[in-house]
Amino acid sequence: MAKDKKMVEAITSMDVDFAQWYTDVVKKAELCDYASVKGCMVIKPAGYALWENIQNELDRRFKETGVQNVYMPLFIPEGLLEKEKDHVEGFAPEVAWVTHGGLEPLQERLCVRPTSETLFCDFYAKDIHSYRDLPRVYNQWCSVVRWEKTTRPFLRSREFLWQEGHTAHATAEEAEERTIQMLNVYADFCEQILAIPVIKGQKTDKEKFAGAEATYTIEALMHDGKALQSGTSHNFGDGFAKAFGVQFADRDNALKYVHQTSWGISTRIIGAIIMVHGDDNGLVLPPKIAPTQVIVIPVQQQKEGVLEKAYELGSRLSNFRVKVDDTDKSPGWKFSECEMRGIPLRVEIGPKDMANHQAVLVRRDTHEKTIISLDELETAVADMLETIQSDMLERARAHREAHTYSAANWEDFTELVNHKPGFVKAMWCGDQACEDKIKEETGATSRCMPFQQEHLADTCVCCGKPAKKMVYWGKAY
């Protein structure tokens, strides 16, 4: 029993130290490890399987909207990065530079892509000629590099995996439509598959992407009340097109600039899964994204027929992603381990259960035990996975609602931001000066101007001037 407990004891309680709890879960659930290059990750099988499921789900949704996958080079020549002024200012300070190829110094430095707008624009400028070539709705799955000073696994790493969609359209309307369409794909994916409810909205000018006309975001609330930007979609208007000369001959024969978008979601979302659903026993995975949905654990497996019965249940459940834990570890150790790894449902089967023609189902999210007749195994498991999935979304939504506050004046606002972890809704005049002041004095940033606006007051919570927008504020990862 001492041995069984060891695995659990190594996790810090989230109430004691949330940051340490997070690191412990990442490590003990074997999602990733640090590499010898500071700030870079080794994504281990359990973490990568999660990413593969995320990729499969998103890629299918993308393709249903007409997205085609491509691959652009890893390197961007310095001159190309510099073509769009805001963009280079945003990214140049945090890129890695290649200066030598083999034994020779390069004539022009190459940066390792931090994002690929410039490469897509360079390509589109050569490849798009006529309105017949539009729209272009391309996406790539790749790794990108940003030389961050402070790093944390999944949340902020010097290299991370992501997808970046880059589209070109004949009209501004079509570009805006695509920007919102992809934000909705992300939001639906987060809610339906990851059981993470999100706030959809627009970033302020201060917080928008370097070079974008408008940035839209989905914001999720973590268990500790901090916000996590979980996916973004940008409308570039024709700014990049003008900088790179991406033009097309329209139906009226006039030469026009294309309108562009880009949108991305990254391995950061794995951090959100951990911090929205996890508990002091480890990871808790929503069934729809879990690499293993059901684990069958034989109890007293040395007794005759137990292991065989476990295999039999495993094969009856082969429509699910199922595993049978037939290792020689103790059942207690196995229970701790599958809890740590976040497997949504476990099926316990031992000699007593066999005698009663039953099995014990244990939910990972609530620890609730249910005894079922073996006759109803498949349907009971299917029902329970569905219940777990929807309960997890509801619980996350309730947690977010319980941690979303409104403030009509500066005193309430600072009181809430400083003492109530969560989102604070407040009115804003639209001036960056107020955003700057709020960040400086409270550490909170504007998360988004939500699509669902509310009228909380007439005046800006910071300066008292007439308010233009309601904003979600919060401390963020």
Next chain:
Amino acid sequence: MAKDKKMVEAITSMDVDFAQWYTDVVKKAELCDYASVKGCMVIKPAGYALWENIQNELDRRFKETGVQNVYMPLFIPEGLLEKEKDHVEGFAPEVAWVTHGGLEPLQERLCVRPTSETLFCDFYAKDIHSYRDLPRVYNQWCSVVRWEKTTRPFLRSREFLWQEGHTAHATAEEAEERTIQMLNVYADFCEQILAIPVIKGQKTDKEKFAGAEATYTIEALMHDGKALQSGTSHNFGDGFAKAFGVQFADRDNALKYVHQTSWGISTRIIGAIIMVHGDDNGLVLPPKIAPTQVIVIPVQQQKEGVLEKAYELGSRLSNFRVKVDDTDKSPGWKFSECEMRGIPLRVEIGPKDMANHQAVLVRRDTHEKTIISLDELETAVADMLETIQSDMLERARAHREAHTYSAANWEDFTELVNHKPGFVKAMWCGDQACEDKIKEETGATSRCMPFQQEHLADTCVCCGKPAKKMVYWGKAY
């Protein structure tokens, strides 16, 4: 008609200039394009869809053998690359070096991975403790960079996509078994899915991978008689384990070094598909790998009911990867275009066909036309795709057999190598001096010592000393 022909005219005939034909096909079939960084590719939707199908097929086969996917960092610190002597000598001259992160110079240079043995070893050294941790059978899908001087799309590019498997085992036998197992996975995949027959064998010491004890290879013959190394599998013995200190406590409590393997296949294989199957009309894709297997082309589509009928046939064929070309291009243009793109089978449907309750099937590989009753559409298409797949393999095999020669003496050998493009089988004494001489005097390299050895003569074709092995020789990409 002039317009219809334009697309085809732009391709150089392969008999006139095979290299130019290759470049033309890559470009006109829209597989990839050059990027602004010399030697790097933009892989376009048609090329990437091919790669996705290759990935799906291989990944499924890998996982059936117990492979788990992971992701290692893009960067290797210089000190880590230097740990295995042969390995660093092999790769250091052709890597790209990152020297700056953001605005700061780095304390230690980082190379962009040319391959990841060193990263996996570094990880395994920390992560493997006991025989219970073995075997480790990891793989990653990623891009790698090698600063080649001369580059060609897919065949030799400074950045390319691949998978690299890296495994660690308790015994030398198990490592050797895995090395051969993965070579067989590659060979089966090439033959069954890509319709490319391959010679399986071992590389000579001169040609083996930097740091490997043994390298196994699959070698394919291109249409022009040149060889292409299409996949390799390496047995490292315990060489890397000793350099990196990868040890485990065995069942007998003794501390032992692991035995390691690695194996990879890259976007280079797309070059093989082009050069084995292509013809003067463009790409020819085997049905099992083709992103679009069947294209339905309406003839006289402005006539009433034609377009509707084409859609109907398209939806009847939805079990295949099917497209209906309903663009306003002429049928002749559409025919040329789908030939250029290599779509295995086209279904033509026009008013006359409709009156006769028939359709015309045209095979891409043979241009053979077959009129079928619409009643048998689904089965006729299924049968024909199967026939195309097996005919393509047989044709490629026949081509290779017709271009494989044997030489028992130096005169025959040089005559064949210089005047008969293809493989030349000949006996070899085992001395690198003879390999060097053959390469210098004829340009041919040893492709492999095939598993299926033949006894062609008693003496080495080069020096006349007693022969040890039969070797496949050839000029190679």
